[in-house]
Amino acid sequence: MTAHFADRLADAIKIKGNCVCVGIDPVYSKLPKAIIEHKDLNDETDLPVAMDAIFEFCTRVMRVVAPLVPAVKINSGFFERYYWEGVENYYSLVQEAEALGLEIIGDVKRGDIGSTAEAYAAGHIRNCEFLDMEHIVAPDAITVNGFAGVDGIRPFADAALADGKGIYVWVRASNPSAGIIQDFADANGKKYYEHLAEQVATLACEKQYIGAVTGMSNIGMVIGGTTAEQTQNLRDQYPHINFLVPGFGAQGADAQSCVKFCKADGTGALIPASRSILYAFDNPVYKDQFGEEWEKCIEQATVDMIAQVNQALAERA
């Protein structure tokens, strides 16, 4: 394993030839019939049964996409709704993704002041050091909420760095009401998210956070792809920053918008898509072609997204 997250990520993007990241946001009721109608998995009200169904689905999705994409993003919220059993499943999936050679983003959006940030970082981004649990690795990076400012972000960044991992600070969200909060502007027209980005970038450029091969930081930013019209200048402004660009597909951002956060060589950003890939078997485009073969639907949707993203990159060049 390359020692620095940013260097390892760039390698993974180059090897797979794309920067697509499959988002794992599983919802029981949306799973393929072949799974939820199975006699052992057919009871959403029974927590272990529901979890088994979700775990079966997610591992099969990851096996389908692992040869195609460099990374997966596992959304902790969809596991935490199943309490501690969900959290155990989240970590199990991280191990599965690790074994498949994927870069893993743990989408946990944690954030708090110093001592609590340290505690969250210990559980979420450090590899496990407890007796008989040393085999449990943390994700390669997690998302972080930077509301507490630099002294709330640094504990996550330092913990990540110690194990060759990274963080992505949530800077500009992709949802409709985010603009009211995040575009709040000062007298010079500088927006709140730009101010936050400055704080993050200043921290990110401290020498210890920079990867030796790529010159990129292990501290990145989450920028909603739906906001690319106004936020794309962050790419040029912060050459050391890796971006995570949600919003493709179900949320309405297109490939042309999302690739604005890539560098010229196609690295520098990960473009996640969740619903449009996970539930491709409900999309007539794929359903008509593959019928009940839901894994083929997911595979083809991934291949198609990769083609769209790479075409957008080629057209931009």
Place this chain on the structure above:
Amino acid sequence: MTAHFADRLADAIKIKGNCVCVGIDPVYSKLPKAIIEHKDLNDETDLPVAMDAIFEFCTRVMRVVAPLVPAVKINSGFFERYYWEGVENYYSLVQEAEALGLEIIGDVKRGDIGSTAEAYAAGHIRNCEFLDMEHIVAPDAITVNGFAGVDGIRPFADAALADGKGIYVWVRASNPSAGIIQDFADANGKKYYEHLAEQVATLACEKQYIGAVTGMSNIGMVIGGTTAEQTQNLRDQYPHINFLVPGFGAQGADAQSCVKFCKADGTGALIPASRSILYAFDNPVYKDQFGEEWEKCIEQATVDMIAQVNQALAERA
């Protein structure tokens, strides 16, 4: 149980005669020797052993303080560092606190966009509805990160309301670097946290969120007590809002500052303290008096804090 969180909280404050909230932020290495030197609890590197020690400590602390204070705040980060077993312990402590008749704040600082916010809310503020798990209640309120704006906050508020529970949106933090982020000001001098507070207050005042008895909302705000000099005007500005005011004690806010967020009758705010109470047995003031009787140190520190807060309230009146 009174149906609305704000009404129930005001009752609890009146019955106990104070608005002190004991913060449960357990760190193994700081636990009383009587616990960590016990042969069954004496191994920090063994996760189940460490968790047993922490659970023993926290339940005993809660039994000591339950007759004295209306509420406890359980900090999820200090449990999540123990992975899923920590999360199971967090929920077990919530059940213990519930049995002790305490109002329980789950300090989880979760926040994300719509569908993920719904998933987090299902796991953190709705009572459990899975088969054979219906006995598991959620905290009475959780802390929420409002970065995504109103459509990221509403799913938490609605889920909370459905079970007679509440949320506190993190509006102004108590740590040093928070000001750089949160005091970012527009052309009129309005600060980011004031803008966020406006958004939260507008949502909070929607009729469905207002308690019939007190007229207070189930949507509150977290405001660092260390910032009272500049933020105390929020009390008059938002009469429907309950505040959660961290920062007392170890973080440097005094009782005079914190009570600025209380209403005239002493309700309207909860003032948490963690380290100054939890580790009172390391404070010479109490150690010299009670020696190894650590529960007596904690009890006395709680009694003393209540006296300080109530005196500050009386002097203000």
